[in-house]
Amino acid sequence: MTTVNNDVCAGDADLSDFALRAEEWLQTAVPVEWRESRGALSGEESDAIRREWDLQLWRGGFAGIAFPKDFGGQGLGLAEDVIFHVLAAKAQAPDGFSRVGKTLVAPMVVRSGTDWQKERYLPPLLRGEELWCQGFSEPDAGSDLAGVRTRAVRDGDGYRITGRKTWTTFAQHADRIFVLAVTDPDAPRYKNLSMFLVDMRAPGVSINDIRQISGAIHFAETHFDGVFVAERDRVGNEGDGWKIAMELLGDERGGSEAAARYVEIRSDLDLLFRTCGDRPELANALQELDERTETLRWHLAKVIDLEGMGGEAFARAVSVLKVLWSELWQVVARVGFEAHVPADREHWRYQFFESKAVSIYSGTNEIQRNLISERVLGLPR
Amino acid sequence: MNVLIDTKAGEIGELASEAISDIIERATAGTSITAYAEGESPLSWNALEEGGWDLVGILDDGEGAQLRDIVAIAQVWGTRLIPLPYLETVIAKRHSEIARSWDGPVSFALPTSTLGPGKQRYVPFGQFAGLRVVTALGGDSGQLIEIPEGRPAGLDLCARGLEVDVILTDFSETAARELAVVYAASSVGAARRMLELGVTFAKERQQFGRPIGSFQAVKHHLADALIAVEEADTAVIRASRTTEGVRQTTEFVVKRCIDAAELVLQVHGALGFTWEMGLHYYLRHMLTAQEIVGGLRNCP
Numbered sequence: 001m002t003t004v005n006n007d008v009c010a011g012d013a014d015l016s017d018f019a020l021r022a023e024e025w026l027q028t029a030v031p032v033e034w035r036e037s038r039g040a041l042s043g044e045e046s047d048a049i050r051r052e053w054d055l056q057l058w059r060g061g062f063a064g065i066a067f068p069k070d071f072g073g074q075g076l077g078l079a080e081d082v083i084f085h086v087l088a089a090k091a092q093a094p095d096g097f098s099r100v101g102k103t104l105v106a107p108m109v110v111r112s113g114t115d116w117q118k119e120r121y122l123p124p125l126l127r128g129e130e131l132w133c134q135g136f137s138e139p140d141a142g143s144d145l146a147g148v149r150t151r152a153v154r155d156g157d158g159y160r161i162t163g164r165k166t167w168t169t170f171a172q173h174a175d176r177i178f179v180l181a182v183t184d185p186d187a188p189r190y191k192n193l194s195m196f197l198v199d200m201r202a203p204g205v206s207i208n209d210i211r212q213i214s215g216a217i218h219f220a221e222t223h224f225d226g227v228f229v230a231e232r233d234r235v236g237n238e239g240d241g242w243k244i245a246m247e248l249l250g251d252e253r254g255g256s257e258a259a260a261r262y263v264e265i266r267s268d269l270d271l272l273f274r275t276c277g278d279r280p281e282l283a284n285a286l287q288e289l290d291e292r293t294e295t296l297r298w299h300l301a302k303v304i305d306l307e308g309m310g311g312e313a314f315a316r317a318v319s320v321l322k323v324l325w326s327e328l329w330q331v332v333a334r335v336g337f338e339a340h341v342p343a344d345r346e347h348w349r350y351q352f353f354e355s356k357a358v359s360i361y362s363g364t365n366e367i368q369r370n371l372i373s374e375r376v377l378g379l380p381r
Numbered sequence: 382m383n384v385l386i387d388t389k390a391g392e393i394g395e396l397a398s399e400a401i402s403d404i405i406e407r408a409t410a411g412t413s414i415t416a417y418a419e420g421e422s423p424l425s426w427n428a429l430e431e432g433g434w435d436l437v438g439i440l441d442d443g444e445g446a447q448l449r450d451i452v453a454i455a456q457v458w459g460t461r462l463i464p465l466p467y468l469e470t471v472i473a474k475r476h477s478e479i480a481r482s483w484d485g486p487v488s489f490a491l492p493t494s495t496l497g498p499g500k501q502r503y504v505p506f507g508q509f510a511g512l513r514v515v516t517a518l519g520g521d522s523g524q525l526i527e528i529p530e531g532r533p534a535g536l537d538l539c540a541r542g543l544e545v546d547v548i549l550t551d552f553s554e555t556a557a558r559e560l561a562v563v564y565a566a567s568s569v570g571a572a573r574r575m576l577e578l579g580v581t582f583a584k585e586r587q588q589f590g591r592p593i594g595s596f597q598a599v600k601h602h603l604a605d606a607l608i609a610v611e612e613a614d615t616a617v618i619r620a621s622r623t624t625e626g627v628r629q630t631t632e633f634v635v636k637r638c639i640d641a642a643e644l645v646l647q648v649h650g651a652l653g654f655t656w657e658m659g660l661h662y663y664l665r666h667m668l669t670a671q672e673i674v675g676g677l678r679n680c681p
Contacts, residue, residue, distance in 0.1 A: 070601070198460060291616065292612070295619060295633075298388060301388050302615050317611060319607075323608055324611075324612065370600060370604075372604040373604045373607075377596065378584070379600050380591075380594055
């Protein structure tokens with residue numbers, strides 16, 4: 001079996017320097033109480049640490065790593081971003097609440113936003129001061145996202161939004177939400193939607209927590225009852241909502257999440273090797289999981305290498321990333337649960353239930369396979 | 382954690398794999414593997430030898446093609462499986478001075494996982510005229526001998542193999558490991574080619590008045606085949622850049638190639654089951670690679 005080692009990015013001096021700087025910073029920045037006794041923290045204590053983490057990232061110079069300098073980012077590349085995510089996961093750093101804003105809102109605003117929107121929203125987002133959540137899915141529009149029913153109706157110099165969004169990650173903590181809503185119910189499908197940036201504290205916004213099968217609460221349902229949003233908070237033109245949403249979903253399935261997931265999977269697998277490595281009936285399964293896990297790490301490296309060249313090879317490699325890590329983690333969690341190790345019982349029960357989410361969010365794995373076959377292999381719709 | 386491992390082939394690998402790709406694409410343009418798998422090779426051995434392509438793996442004071450480079454070449458070669466002992470010769474000349482002294486093609490006598498523990502060995506291209514068999518790879522010993530008597534091997538038909546029981550080749554640890562990686566890499570090329578054929582077929586084949594590739598059940602088979610090919614490609618790159626657990630990794634690579642091949646066969650429906658369609662030639666190569674990789678596992 002291979003264990004995680006420390007020879008970060010041998011060969012590239014700039015990357016090595018970056019990794020060293022990140023590792024040093026993480027050593028002192030990660031709060032001890034989080035690293036050592038996260039499980040004992042109350043919900044409020046844990047939230048406070050995660051909220052503070054976003055501010056720490058900015059002060060440490062690690063917010064918006066691959067984001068352009070012109071807009072307040074660090075102006076580095078995917079490689080640095082992935083390195084940081086891996087090192088942060090290894091250092092057991094908290095997961096801040098600014099993730100949705102940084103990975104989704106910031107690229108969207110840079111791509112399609114007005115100068116006013118860039119100036120107003122990007123700085124507090126990168127500083128970790130304003131947190132964002134995502135208003136895409138609805139009770140009746142999941143995989144079929146274009147079927148959203150939330151309406152945005154013209155009212156003076158803005159719109160009134162009414163509808164229900166679900167699976168909003170971090171809704172409880174967010175200051176703002178980006179909302180995909182119908183602006184023209186008579187327009188054809190895909191042409192009827194617009195994208196809005198909405199204040200979560202505006203009158204008419206309310207949320208309900210959603211408890212998951214694991215017992216955890218990571219999501220909420222968000223209700224909009226005639227919520228006013230000014231015209232200057234519409235991203236792009238009326239009718240551009242679908243195009244903007246599709247570009248944004250492309251940002252969601254990137255390498256950084258896969259990098260953090262690799263570290264988590266590796267650590268779960270190491271636990272399995274420590275506790276069950278001598279069980280002959282598990283030998284084949286563990287060996288295959290080890291191959292798949294290390295292949296995931298190399299696959300990520302391959303994606304980074306191919307990124308610069310673009311083209312077909314990159315498109316193929318990156319398209320399979322989410323399916324690779326999500327289905328691998330589900331098998332690890334299931335093998336872990338079925339190994340029935342008394343000392344780790346709670347851990348594996350939780351992991352087993354939690355892992356059920358990863359083949360669903362960010363586009364179900366069935367949708368991923370549709371995208372692979374249509375956009376990468378070119379099969380007819 | 383070492384995320385940023387260099388996965389790219391070197392300059393030698395890039396240049397050579399592009400050149401080999403040009404050569405074999407030109408030789409096989411417009412023809413299916415069925416035309417040459419059991420017939421005359423569309424490319425002559427001389428064409429490869431004149432370009433010096435059989436010597437591409439030679440190390441001179443440690444300089445020269447790395448295993449990663451040879452993987453790039455083997456992947457390209459696997460896409461067409463031209464019946465010439467090319468990859469065998471590259472590896473033989475890389476690891477044996479006496480093999481380098483012979484101008485023509487060289488192969489070796491391999492253990493495989495289905496030949497059993499006795500003296501039986503498998504000689505890839507043992508039916509190829511003008512071939513020599515080297516008795517040791519890695520180290521300074523070994524001789525070149527002419528092709529012995531034997532029985533034609535029936536699985537990988539493009540490899541024109543021979544089963545013999547009078548000679549065996551000794552492999553150094555490095556040579557055995559590299560050989561396993563090369564057969565895994567050619568399997569990845571074969572799997573990639575099968576996927577390409579499957580996608581083309583799914584776009585053209587009409588049932589219920591539309592291309593079968595528009596049905597989600599078929600799409601998902603081909604998406605899964607791409608996932609398998611990508612995973613195999615990454616794993617074989619990893620196998621070429623590490624020295625630990627490599628044979629275990631190569632077994633994983635070949636297994637994922639076979640996964641992809643099975644899906645592509647299913648997508649072809651009954652046509653894929655016919656000898657004439659020729660898909661089985663690629664699958665036969667992978668199955669043989671699996672036996673070879675399994676056999677090499679028991680080498681020192």
